[in-house]
Amino acid sequence: MTCDRNVSTFSITPRMLMLAASLAIFSPHVLASEGAPATDPKIAAALEQVSADHVKASVEKLVSFGTRLTLSAQDPASIATGRGIGAAREWIRSEFERYSKDCGGCLEVKTDSFTEGPADRIPQPTQITNVYAVLKGTDPERANRIVLVTGHYDSRNSDTFDTKGDAPGANDDASGTAVSLECARVLSKMKFPATIIFLTVAGEEQGLNGSGHFAKMAREQGWKLEAVLNNDIVGGNKDPDQDRTVVRVFSEGVPAAADEKQLRWIRNLGGESGSPSREVARYLAEVAGTYSTGIKPLLIFRLDRYLRGGDHSSFNQQGFAAVRLTEFRENYTRQHQNIRIDNGIEYGDLPKHVDFDYVARVAKLNAATLAALASAPAPPTDVKLVTKDLVNDSTVKWSASTGATSYEVVWRATSAPQWEHAHAAGNKTQTTLDLSKDNVIFGVRAVDNEGHLSLTVVPVPER
Ligand SMILES: [Zn+2]
Numbered sequence: 001m002t003c004d005r006n007v008s009t010f011s012i013t014p015r016m017l018m019l020a021a022s023l024a025i026f027s028p029h030v031l032a033s034e035g036a037p038a039t040d041p042k043i044a045a046a047l048e049q050v051s052a053d054h055v056k057a058s059v060e061k062l063v064s065f066g067t068r069l070t071l072s073a074q075d076p077a078s079i080a081t082g083r084g085i086g087a088a089r090e091w092i093r094s095e096f097e098r099y100s101k102d103c104g105g106c107l108e109v110k111t112d113s114f115t116e117g118p119a120d121r122i123p124q125p126t127q128i129t130n131v132y133a134v135l136k137g138t139d140p141e142r143a144n145r146i147v148l149v150t151g152h153y154d155s156r157n158s159d160t161f162d163t164k165g166d167a168p169g170a171n172d173d174a175s176g177t178a179v180s181l182e183c184a185r186v187l188s189k190m191k192f193p194a195t196i197i198f199l200t201v202a203g204e205e206q207g208l209n210g211s212g213h214f215a216k217m218a219r220e221q222g223w224k225l226e227a228v229l230n231n232d233i234v235g236g237n238k239d240p241d242q243d244r245t246v247v248r249v250f251s252e253g254v255p256a257a258a259d260e261k262q263l264r265w266i267r268n269l270g271g272e273s274g275s276p277s278r279e280v281a282r283y284l285a286e287v288a289g290t291y292s293t294g295i296k297p298l299l300i301f302r303l304d305r306y307l308r309g310g311d312h313s314s315f316n317q318q319g320f321a322a323v324r325l326t327e328f329r330e331n332y333t334r335q336h337q338n339i340r341i342d343n344g345i346e347y348g349d350l351p352k353h354v355d356f357d358y359v360a361r362v363a364k365l366n367a368a369t370l371a372a373l374a375s376a377p378a379p380p381t382d383v384k385l386v387t388k389d390l391v392n393d394s395t396v397k398w399s400a401s402t403g404a405t406s407y408e409v410v411w412r413a414t415s416a417p418q419w420e421h422a423h424a425a426g427n428k429t430q431t432t433l434d435l436s437k438d439n440v441i442f443g444v445r446a447v448d449n450e451g452h453l454s455l456t457v458v459p460v461p462e463r
Contacts, residue, residue: 038451039290042190043371047291049186050367052360056351058095058178059170059235059359062088063351067167068155070203071126085202088153089129092200095181096133103188107133107198114213121160121206130210132199133184137374139193141402145224147373148197149183149366150211150311151176151231152204155349158338160205165338170351171235171327172335173204175359179231182363183370192374193403194226204232204311205336211311219318226455227280227373228322229366230312233335236327236358243328244358246296247365250312250324251281252303257319265460270414273301274441274458276321277312282418283455284323284369291372293364298328299417305330321455325362372453377403377446379454380429384462385437394437396444396459397430404446409433410456411440419443419456 062068065088073079074086081087093109100107112130116122131153137143155169156162168174177200184198203209211230218225236244254266255275265271284297304310304324315322331353339348380398396409406427410419425431425444443456 040372040375040450040452043368043375044291046186046190046371047293047364047368049189050182050360050364052356054185055178055182055359055363056356058181059174059354059356060351061091062153062174062177063168063170065091067157067163067165068153068169069157069160069163069167070128070154070206070209071122071161072163074127085154089131089202092131092153092177092181096131096184096198099185099188100133106188107135107184109133112210112214112217116203116206116209116213119207119209122209123161128203128210128213130199130201130214132197133188135184135188135192135196135198137193137195138191139403142193142378143195145194145226145378146197147194147227147229147370148199148225149180149229149231149370150199150201151178151180152202152210152311153177153200154202154205154210156205156336158336168339168349168351170349170354171233171237172349173232175233175235175354175362176231178359179234179363179366182360183367186367187371190371192371194374194376196370196374201311208309208311208314211314212317215314215318215320218315218320225315225320226379227283227369228312228315228320229280229284229369230310230315230322230324231362231366232310232324233326233330234359234362235354236362237331237334237353238355239329239331241329244355245294246298246328247362248300248326248328249281249284249297250300250302250304250326251275251277252313252316253278253301255319256313256316269461270441271458273417274443276455277316277323279443279456279458280321280323283373283453284365285418286453287369287372288365291364291368293361293368295358295361295365297325297365301417325366327358373455375448375450376452376454377401377405377448379457380404380407380444380446381457383444383457383459385442385459387437387461388463392436393432393434394442395430395432396442398444398457398459400429401446401454403448404454405449406447408445408447408453410443410445411435414439414441
């Protein structure tokens with residue numbers, strides 16, 4: 001199998017050293033191989049446009065609205081005074097519209113508005129508004145494929161019901177909102193065959209209400225939403241214990257929306273780490289190895305942190321692949337706190353604790369991932385592992401993808417976190433490898449003539 005190669009990944013140091021060693025052995029085939037992860041110079045150039053100054057301006061502007069609590073003021077008079085969530089919402093909308101003006105109206109700026117409550121953290125019926133911009137795909141056959149980046153623009157302080165007190169939310173989550181805005185600003189200058197949505201949601205702190213509504217709308221309308229990147233607390237606070245070279249990427253294992261048949265397959269065949277969300281996480285890791293973003297994704301194989309939740313889970317609930325990006329080490333004296341000094345400890349989520357260069361690096365990783373996915377062919381469908389006979393080799397087959405010129409079969413040890421090997425299958429839609437399916441996990445991905453890779457799809461058994 002001369003066209004096999006080792007897959008380059010970006011993970012913890014010992015693994016990188018191992019890979020470096022193996023790449024040194026196989027490197028002639030790495031570059032020559034059809035479908036090797038290639039750097040797209042247009043994407044690389046776009047990443048250069050990501051600006052820490054612009055991110056800083058966005059975060060400071062969001063903080064300037066005093067509070068962005070979902071229950072805070074949104075009447076026209078408050079919007080005019082620039083205080084409350086209504087003013088923040090209008091500013092975000094105007095920002096997307098400004099970017100759109102700069103690209104000849106390339107963005108469709110929209111809102112998804114609904115009334116929620118009464119509920120646990122919503123004492124009376126409250127209007128919640130998600131604001132988003134759509135960069136429509138240019139290929140009629142691929143424009144219905146969507147990748148999405150999101151952050152929540154609402155904030156809170158020590159009291160989830162305090163509609164008046166300051167809740168700056170610089171890190172949680174003006175940082176994630178700034179990432180979504182910055183991706184929109186930079187990527188709207190490019191064209192992609194598939195569609196990108198830049199989303200900012202409200203209601204996160206009251207119970208994931210905004211993302212819940214949006215994800216449900218996406219499912220009900222049958223969106224082909226392939227990947228959701230949720231950025232929440234990506235400010236890289238400047239504590240000495242922080243590692244400002246790393247961003248954590250959380251992904252669910254067993255999909256929240258898996259049906260009985262899928263659960264049976266996962267239990268019997270070791271599919272606990274093969275969810276579509278985890279494939280998005282693995283894709284992020286590969287992108288970080290391909291493009292210079294200045295940030296290393298640390299893949300965390302769990303839905304979220306202990307005692308915490310986030311907007312990605314709203315999308316998981318509706319059956320979509322979604323991951324959460326969060327700084328390496330959080331500072332809990334800053335999140336969800338009234339601004340004060342107690343026993344010499346400074347509380348409050350203020351911009352001075354945010355590292356804007358870090359946020360910009362996270363924005364680069366997001367932008368590179370969105371751009372790579374929106375440029376790529378559709379992931380293969382009907383991906384099957386033939387299991388009708390007891391044989392020691394493995395036959396994998398799939399249906400052709402729109403935009404693909406070739407395919408790769410990847411595999412890893414059942415105990416390995418990331419794809420380890422790739423076999424270039426040319427433009428065929430079936431291949432047999434001299435490897436026992438009992439000993440490895442396979443995946444298939446589509447490649448175009450510029451080397452853009454689709455997400456990987458794990459085959460299901462076919463008898
Ligand atoms: Zn948050």
